[in-house]
Amino acid sequence: MRAQLSALAMLAIFHTGAGWCQSVPIYQVTVVERTVKAVNYQYRGGPTQIDFAGTVLMPQAKGQAIVESKKGRTAIDVKFSRVEAPGRFGPEYLTYVLWAITPEGHAKNLGEVLANSGDNAHLTVTTDLQAFGMIVTAEPYSAVRQPSDVVVMENVVRPDTIGRIEPIQAKYELLPRGSYTYTRPEGAPAEGPKVSMDRYESLVEIYQAQNAIQIARSQGADKYAADTLSKAENLLSQAREMEQHRAGRSSVVTLARQAAQTAEDARMIARQGARDAELAQTREALAQEKLRREAAEHTAREAQIQASEQRADLAQERAQREQAEAAAAAPNTPVPEPPPPPVRPVERADRQIDARKTENRAQLLQRMNTYFTTKDTPRGLMITLQDRDFRGPAIDPAISARLANLASMLAGQPGLRIEVDGHGEQYATERAGQVRDTMLQAGLSSSVVTAQSFGTSRPLVSNTTAANREENRRVEIVVSGDPIGSLATWDRTYPIH
Numbered sequence: 001m002r003a004q005l006s007a008l009a010m011l012a013i014f015h016t017g018a019g020w021c022q023s024v025p026i027y028q029v030t031v032v033e034r035t036v037k038a039v040n041y042q043y044r045g046g047p048t049q050i051d052f053a054g055t056v057l058m059p060q061a062k063g064q065a066i067v068e069s070k071k072g073r074t075a076i077d078v079k080f081s082r083v084e085a086p087g088r089f090g091p092e093y094l095t096y097v098l099w100a101i102t103p104e105g106h107a108k109n110l111g112e113v114l115a116n117s118g119d120n121a122h123l124t125v126t127t128d129l130q131a132f133g134m135i136v137t138a139e140p141y142s143a144v145r146q147p148s149d150v151v152v153m154e155n156v157v158r159p160d161t162i163g164r165i166e167p168i169q170a171k172y173e174l175l176p177r178g179s180y181t182y183t184r185p186e187g188a189p190a191e192g193p194k195v196s197m198d199r200y201e202s203l204v205e206i207y208q209a210q211n212a213i214q215i216a217r218s219q220g221a222d223k224y225a226a227d228t229l230s231k232a233e234n235l236l237s238q239a240r241e242m243e244q245h246r247a248g249r250s251s252v253v254t255l256a257r258q259a260a261q262t263a264e265d266a267r268m269i270a271r272q273g274a275r276d277a278e279l280a281q282t283r284e285a286l287a288q289e290k291l292r293r294e295a296a297e298h299t300a301r302e303a304q305i306q307a308s309e310q311r312a313d314l315a316q317e318r319a320q321r322e323q324a325e326a327a328a329a330a331p332n333t334p335v336p337e338p339p340p341p342p343v344r345p346v347e348r349a350d351r352q353i354d355a356r357k358t359e360n361r362a363q364l365l366q367r368m369n370t371y372f373t374t375k376d377t378p379r380g381l382m383i384t385l386q387d388r389d390f391r392g393p394a395i396d397p398a399i400s401a402r403l404a405n406l407a408s409m410l411a412g413q414p415g416l417r418i419e420v421d422g423h424g425e426q427y428a429t430e431r432a433g434q435v436r437d438t439m440l441q442a443g444l445s446s447s448v449v450t451a452q453s454f455g456t457s458r459p460l461v462s463n464t465t466a467a468n469r470e471e472n473r474r475v476e477i478v479v480s481g482d483p484i485g486s487l488a489t490w491d492r493t494y495p496i497h
Contacts, residue, residue, distance in 0.1 A: 224273030357485030380480030393430035424473030
């Protein structure tokens with residue numbers, strides 16, 4: 001009988017926080033893929049029956065469900081039998097969960113499958129899904145959001161299932177066994193006093209909440225979601241206190257489930273926080289490496305310029321000495337005019353840098369022209385979006401897609417600046433902001449892209465006619481920066497003598 005499980009032994013195992021292992025975080029392990037047959041239940045086609053069969057992990061288990069697609073929901077009434085205790089798969093598993101699996105592989109937690117003293121379970125739930133398959137898995141707590149690979153039952157389509165049946169092989173991901181682990185303390189008692197079925201249900205829910213909190217803590221919730229984790233611990237403490245004072249089962253279970261759900265929220269927040277921290281650390285490492293590389297290149301360039309200057313000075317001294325020696329040897333020979341001073345290596349290096357920037361500018365102009373017609377102006381490389389490229393303040397979807405591709409390309413060109421200027425008597429500010437937001441979403445940094453509105457202060461033509469006003473309504477995107485220099489490809493510098 002399930003109610004005869006040892007509550008004292010379970011408390012000895014799960015109540016000791018020091019007994020938990022800080023193992024690999026759940027969502028950083030390799031997942032396992034599995035398929036299940038999904039069914040598209042006919043809307044308002046009446047109730048239909050589907051069976052459940054046990055897998056190799058629990059072959060004697062079975063079940064039957066009545067499924068009916070109703071207005072706004074699909075109702076499921078399912079009964080299971082020969083459901084053995086989940087602890088047989090590992091002491092971290094405390095319950096079973098019924099899942100709906102969509103044809104696209106998304107898993108949705110439908111509810112906890114809690115067996116009674118006769119190893120039978122009954123569950124009535126609803127879902128907003130229309131086409132789905134169903135599985136039952138063993139879990140450490142009922143509030144989990146992704147199924148484990150301990151799949152004990154799967155739905156089986158019956159030949160007499162009514163309605164339009166569309167069996168679909170839905171592939172979905174499972175968490176491999178070992179994602180939830182702990183070490184049982186030495187000397188923990190194997191047996192304890194027996195408990196009633198009501199108290200057993202209360203204790204199991206408390207243990208699930210303990211599991212959820214310990215797993216969340218092992219994945220950094222105390223660092224990234226301390227407030228949420230603390231709330232879960234307070235709820236668990238209240239549930240324990242109520243259970244010790246023999247409060248009603250309903251109150252204890254409600255608090256324990258709320259604690260487990262809050263702990264799962266903390267775990268999800270911690271997972272995202274850990275990812276963000278890792279990404280920030282990677283970005284910082286890349287930035288530091290870039291600074292070190294630029295500093296080394298600058299030092300090498302300075303050393304090269306200094307060596308060139310020294311060689312030029314030595315060559316000039318040698319030439320002057322040889323000229324003086326030749327003049328001394330032939331005093332009647334007129335002394336020729338000294339040669340003009342050689343071009344300094346620094347000047348040559350500056351010209352080489354300018355040529356490289358001009359080449360970069362020409363290449364970028366060619367690449368930008370593949371997305372939009374681009375002009376090379378003294379302000380920079382400029383793209384003009386016309387009034388017809390917008391729908392009121394919003395960008396036309398086709399233009400937005402091309403703009404996102406352009407921004408992705410520019411994101412790979414460090415050192416550039418993008419200025420977005422809105423012009424016209426209406427929507428100038430909104431359109432400039434829309435263009436900037438689209439480019440940011442495509443990967444550009446907010447420190448690189450700026451947006452401003454000039455209204456009607458910079459018209460291209462007079463605003464006296466409707467056609468002219470339409471021409472003046474535009475958004476200009478200007479790309480500039482040190483990598484492409486400040487000189488247009490068609491322009492050149494003029495020396496001053």
